[in-house]
Amino acid sequence: MASVSLDIHYFQYLIWFITVVMVHSFIKKILKPARTTIPEPPSPPALPFIGHLHLVTSVLPKSFQDLARRYGPLMGIRLGASACLVVSNADVAKEIFRTQELNFCSRPEFGSSEYFIYRGSRFVLAQYGDYWRFMKKLCMTRLLAVPQLDKFADIRDQEKLNLVESVMNCCKQGKSCDLSSEFTTLTNNTICRMAMSTRCSGNDNDADEIKELIHTCLKLSGKISVGDVMGPLKVLDFSGNGKKLKAALLKYDKLVERIIKEHQEKVSEGFDVNQKMDLLDILLEVYRDPTAEIKISMKDIKSFLLDIFMAGTDTSSSAMQWAMGELINKPKALKKLREEIDSVVRPDRVVKESDIPNLPYLRAVIRETLRLHPSAPLIIRECGEDCNVNGFLVKSKTRVIVNVYAVMRDPHSWANPNEFDPERFLGSSDEKIGEHQMEFKGQNFRFLPFGSGRRGCPGASLAMLVMHAAVGSLVQCFEWEVKGGERVDLSPGPGFATEMARPLVCHPRPRFNQF
Numbered sequence: 366m367a368s369v370s371l372d373i374h375y376f377q378y379l380i381w382f383i384t385v386v387m388v389h390s391f392i393k394k395i396l397k398p399a400r401t402t403i404p405e406p407p408s409p410p411a412l413p414f415i416g417h418l419h420l421v422t423s424v425l426p427k428s429f430q431d432l433a434r435r436y437g438p439l440m441g442i443r444l445g446a447s448a449c450l451v452v453s454n455a456d457v458a459k460e461i462f463r464t465q466e467l468n469f470c471s472r473p474e475f476g477s478s479e480y481f482i483y484r485g486s487r488f489v490l491a492q493y494g495d496y497w498r499f500m501k502k503l504c505m506t507r508l509l510a511v512p513q514l515d516k517f518a519d520i521r522d523q524e525k526l527n528l529v530e531s532v533m534n535c536c537k538q539g540k541s542c543d544l545s546s547e548f549t550t551l552t553n554n555t556i557c558r559m560a561m562s563t564r565c566s567g568n569d570n571d572a573d574e575i576k577e578l579i580h581t582c583l584k585l586s587g588k589i590s591v592g593d594v595m596g597p598l599k600v601l602d603f604s605g606n607g608k609k610l611k612a613a614l615l616k617y618d619k620l621v622e623r624i625i626k627e628h629q630e631k632v633s634e635g636f637d638v639n640q641k642m643d644l645l646d647i648l649l650e651v652y653r654d655p656t657a658e659i660k661i662s663m664k665d666i667k668s669f670l671l672d673i674f675m676a677g678t679d680t681s682s683s684a685m686q687w688a689m690g691e692l693i694n695k696p697k698a699l700k701k702l703r704e705e706i707d708s709v710v711r712p713d714r715v716v717k718e719s720d721i722p723n724l725p726y727l728r729a730v731i732r733e734t735l736r737l738h739p740s741a742p743l744i745i746r747e748c749g750e751d752c753n754v755n756g757f758l759v760k761s762k763t764r765v766i767v768n769v770y771a772v773m774r775d776p777h778s779w780a781n782p783n784e785f786d787p788e789r790f791l792g793s794s795d796e797k798i799g800e801h802q803m804e805f806k807g808q809n810f811r812f813l814p815f816g817s818g819r820r821g822c823p824g825a826s827l828a829m830l831v832m833h834a835a836v837g838s839l840v841q842c843f844e845w846e847v848k849g850g851e852r853v854d855l856s857p858g859p860g861f862a863t864e865m866a867r868p869l870v871c872h873p874r875p876r877f878n879q880f
């Protein structure tokens with residue numbers, strides 16, 4: 366008898382429990398209609414396992430641009446195991462970079478991060494938080510701020526003259542000139558000297574060794590990022606690239622460790638206050654500062670320097686190659702630029718950074734180059750919390766790629782978008798971007814070569830100084846053509862960056878000889 370009444374009680378309790386659960390989930394559904402009614406962004410039909418891999422070619426920004434024409438400015442793409450949303454016009458870019466900026470201020474971990482011996486210290490890939498904020502403030506107020514850049518104007522001038530001299534030597538020896546290699550040497554030497562005065566080491570080969578190591582790291586990181594499509598299987602490192610990357614990083618670590626030691630010894634011997642502080646001196650000062658908001662470690666310093674090399678060398682050198690390639694193919698633009706330079710700069714000296722404000726056509730050429738050939742065409746961010754972008758649901762932790770290559774070739778924003786036409790940036794044009802630095806730092810969402818907002822590129826001013834002076838000098842000092850007067854092959858190469866598919870090998874002839 367007792368057991369029957371227990372069963373009845375148990376049964377009543379069960380019904381009561383199920384009713385409560387159902388009512389609760391019903392109320393929850395009613396109270397949260399918005400969350401489930403927002404659609405997810407459109408996406409091309411996917412195949413099992415490979416997702417949309419069959420729809421893309423090796424030139425990713427171009428493939429994404431083609432797909433966006435059919436699936437819209439915010440679309441979902443899955444390459445194997447790697448899923449993301451791709452943004453392809455100025456309006457949606459503005460949502461990500463300005464309207465909902467704080468929700469898209471972090472970057473996801475991707476590609477090669479597990480092989481990075483400085484994992485956890487990487488500034489470029491840091492989550493939006495105290496460490497990133499502290500380092501970014503340091504970049505903007507000291508390391509890459511205008512007064513610090515001004516202190517190194519002489520070094521940049523010397524390195525630019527070394528470039529002109531090296532091209533002149535090619536002419537004298539009747540050799541062809543590989544501009545991709547010349548520009549890489551220029552940017553590496555410039556950044557090496559500004560970052561850690563290789564002169565301090567007393568060893569002239571340091572800059573060369575760093576150049577090689579950075580080249581290896583960039584190449585391997587690119588290959589490993591493509592391996593993201595393998596998902597968790599990528600840890601098996603079938604290609605062995607992970608191991609090679611780690612080895613290159615360990616070599617870099619050893620080299621920088623020595624340079625840091627030399628900088629520290631310089632301080633203990635009494636730092637001459639009249640001597641210029643390089644970036645490493647400033648970082649070590651912050652490291653020693655007991656009152657600093659954040660205590661940075663040696664690992665943070667090494668990692669930051671690596672980030673500066675990786676983010677700042679190939680980007681600028683690739684843009685300069687594109688500029689020269691476009692100019693060689695457009696003799697009218699080349700002639701106009703040379704005439705402008707000849708009218709402003711006397712032939713007994715080479716273009717200097719201080720000439721840039723007087724050379725509007727040179728500025729237009731560099732802007733037009735960055736519009737057509739952005740060195741970082743796919744900007745990666747991560748969504749913080751679920752949100753609504755352009756009427757679509759974007760879930761927390763989603764990787765968002767802003768395809769600035771597509772944004773800056775969008776026919777709704779630009780007339781003849783695929784044409785190299787520097788005139789569009791001159792005074793009377795409707796398409797002109799304002800002269801204020803903020804414009805090229807991404808306050809105009811049609812023109813985003815350096816990204817935008819808090820997370821935008823902190824090296825933009827430095828890159829612009831180096832690129833204007835170098836391209837201006839080469840146009841001033843030499844006649845340019847490629848073998849047999851052919852056109853330069855302007856096809857983009859594979860991968861995430863849009864470098865030239867083939868190195869730019871030219872046959873320059875001197876216009877006059879300063880050397």
Ligand code: HEM
Pocket residue numbers: 488489490501556672673676677678680681684739740741744745813814815816817818819820821822823824825827828
């Ligand atoms: C033509 C040359 C360059 C281009 C086109 C370029 C472009 C970019 C872009 C698009 C981003 C991502 C911005 C975003 O997420 O909104 C970026 C980030 C960055 N760039 Fe550059 N960059 C160039 C040169 C440089 C130079 C010379 C340096 C330093 C010496 C540098 C250092 C960095 C760093 C540290 C970041 C990461 C910023 C962060 O995550 O907060 N870049 N760059």
